Amino acid sequence: MLEIWGRPYSSNVIPVIWAANELGLDYTLQLAGGSFGKLNTDEYARINPNRMIPAIKDGDFALWESLAIVRYLSGQYGAGTLCPNDPQTHAIADQWMEWSASKAFLPVIYLFFATVRTRPEDRDPAKIAALRDEAHAALVILDAHLADRDYVCGDNFTMADIPLGCIAYRYFNVEVERPALPNVEAWYERLSQRPAYQKHVMRPFGTNPDEWAALEIACANEGVI
Ligand SMILES: N[C@@H](CCC(=O)N[C@@H](CS)C(=O)NCC(=O)O)C(=O)O
CATH class of the missing domain: 1.20.1050.10 (Glutathione S-transferase Yfyf (Class Pi); Chain A, domain 2)
Structure with a gap:
């Protein structure tokens, strides 16, 4: 199954999660970055040597850079819809x-x-x-x-x-x-x-950095991903 590595409130991860949901893909979100850690593991360095999020694994295929991932998912799973043919x-x-x-x-x-x-x-x-x-x-x-x-x-x-x-x-x-x-x-x-935009992009921010961090952890714990 497709793995998306990242955290649900990251500005660069959200486009990837939104794209996967627009495409109706099954995926697992591997929580990483911020308070979820994991970026400094050897396993993660093999997926993204920059130790940044997001990254994906689609079978044996690993990819990083958020917009490259959105393009890949669109081309692979959304030719003629998210990815224009013309x-x-x-x-x-x-x-x-x-x-x-x-x-x-x-x-x-x-x-x-x-x-x-x-x-x-x-x-x-x-x-x-x-x-x-x-x-x-x-x-x-x-x-x-x-x-x-x-x-x-x-x-x-x-x-x-x-x-x-x-x-x-x-x-x-x-x-x-x-x-x-x-x-x-x-x-x-x-x-x-759009339901996927409502669910994955239109998330509350909170009004300060503490609320922001708490919202992200709550979102991950609830599995709203
Ligand atoms: N150009 C990269 C930027 C990646 C980036 O800056 N990721 C940030 C999160 S938005 C990161 O990994 N920060 C470390 C962390 O969240 O722990 C992309 O679009 O994927």
Whole structure:
């Protein structure tokens, strides 16, 4: 059976778990990273020599880097659905997945760290506003792209929506004032109707780092994976 190594609240693991669930795959989540440890074992180094999460094992095949894993699972188990068959549509999916990593991920994750993962008394409003502006400036580009399409590649949900959908959930759910992004908001609302997104991406954050860690452990203990 497919093994996904990681923890259920990690920004880079969530896209992999969401993709596996969109594809209806049977998998086991091997809890690793953060308080679950295991990254420094020899067993894990054979799966991912970087000792980072996520990684997968699909039979004897091991793979790391979250977006490479989303692409692999989509190509192997979702040809024509998550993974577009048409080469140009596939290239557009790749383009936005690369863009998610190069332009959108970091400002949103730093915004997330500066809010949810910083104790309220230690938060820096100027830094939070600057990160919000940087994230918004990136998402304006996605907003223009989504003006005349329902999903990143057009009419259908594909692998390209997965990393960006994870970023969007973080962005829209941190405590900060946000300028409007009407097309991104409408697309986010469409994603929010998907059961796998609701279950694996739309998880509560808590309001501080302690709550965050406790939520992750509770989620793992309950097997909500
Ligand atoms: N570019 C890598 C980044 C992997 C990464 O930074 N993983 C973090 C978690 S989000 C990690 O392994 N941190 C150590 C830990 O969680 O214990 C990917 O997308 O897979």
